[in-house]
Amino acid sequence: MRALKMNGTGNAFLLIDARQGPVEVDAETITRWRQSHHFDQVLMLAPSQSGDARYRIWNRDGGEVGACGNGARCAGWYLMRESGKATALLDTAYGLTQARRTADNRVSVDLGPARTDWRDIPLAREMDTIALDYSLTASGLTVSRPGAVSMGNPHIVFDVPDLTGLPVEVLGPMAEYDPLFPDGVNAGFMQIRDRTHIRLRVWERGAGLTRACGTGAAAAIVAGHRKGRLDRQCHVSVDGGDLAIDWKENNHVWLEGPVELEGDVTL
The missing domain is CATH 3.10.310.10 (Diaminopimelate Epimerase; Chain A, domain 1)
Incomplete structure (x- = not known):
């Protein structure tokens, strides 16, 4: 396991490379890490059969989430630096996504499709998602x-x-x-x-x-x-x-x- 501190435009991450062996992450573990390190999210790279790495995310409160765009840019940069390639393929909760190097220490990532149906958000009841009555x-x-x-x-x-x-x-x-x-x-x-x-x-x-x-x-x-x-x-x-x-x-x-x-x- 290798652990690094990274940030994407100031969004602070603890990046864990767990491709060589499993690492257990739970709310108690994240609470312990927070005592020594500042981060907004924990990112993990794990083995993947379809991408360069499986990409998982936990918020600082210990809850796992499905997407983090700046985290994907950091994870992609790390993988591209390792491979020497200009692209990396992340195996995410919402499918395979590509990261691209655009310049030194700059990365672009495909966040996938924007979804705007009220059930996709999700909302507790039907509303016009262009402008919620809220x-x-x-x-x-x-x-x-x-x-x-x-x-x-x-x-x-x-x-x-x-x-x-x-x-x-x-x-x-x-x-x-x-x-x-x-x-x-x-x-x-x-x-x-x-x-x-x-x-x-x-x-x-x-x-x-x-x-x-x-x-x-x-x-x-x-x-x-x-x-x-x-x-x-x-x-x-x-x-x-x-x-x-x-x-x-x-x-x-x-x-x-x-x-x-x-x-x-x-x-």
Whole structure:
């Protein structure tokens, strides 16, 4: 087993290469690792018969999840550095996905199709996912009518006029645990600067407020385009830097941005 600290645009990961032998990961183990290391998610690479590696993800609260876009970029970079190739194939919970090297320490990854049916999110009841009949209020501020998108994990995205002073740390948990979202939800708050550029902050279920969320960036562009406010190709400014999103005509969403290897760690 090899363990490393990596980040994708500030999204912090503990990457475990378990291809040479199984490693047990559970909530108790992750709690112990958190005492010595800061991370938003734990990523694991395991043997795969169909890809270069099986790719699994756990949030910092110990719950396993199906998708993490910045994590896929980091896992792909690690595999490409090892193989010397310009692409890597990840065997994920939502199928095989490709990562591509776009420049030194920059990787693009296919996040798969955007799903927008209310049952795919999932929601507890039928709603128009372009603009949910849903709102949150905190500190005298109300956000409402978010778009809902599944990128292999559930997202809602609120359009807000200004992120300055918005209490994301309060609003995010309110959405995460709302009964409308039976699997929980990632809550994004998007300030549109123009049709090709947004500012975004995301409260991630099971992880809290992170410096970047790749699937959240993808969901924001899908949600904004469905409302007629964004193009399909956009830059997303997050707390950790900038990401690029390209929502292809075949419905697949590509995420591109920087990765950083911080070094090996001992668990």
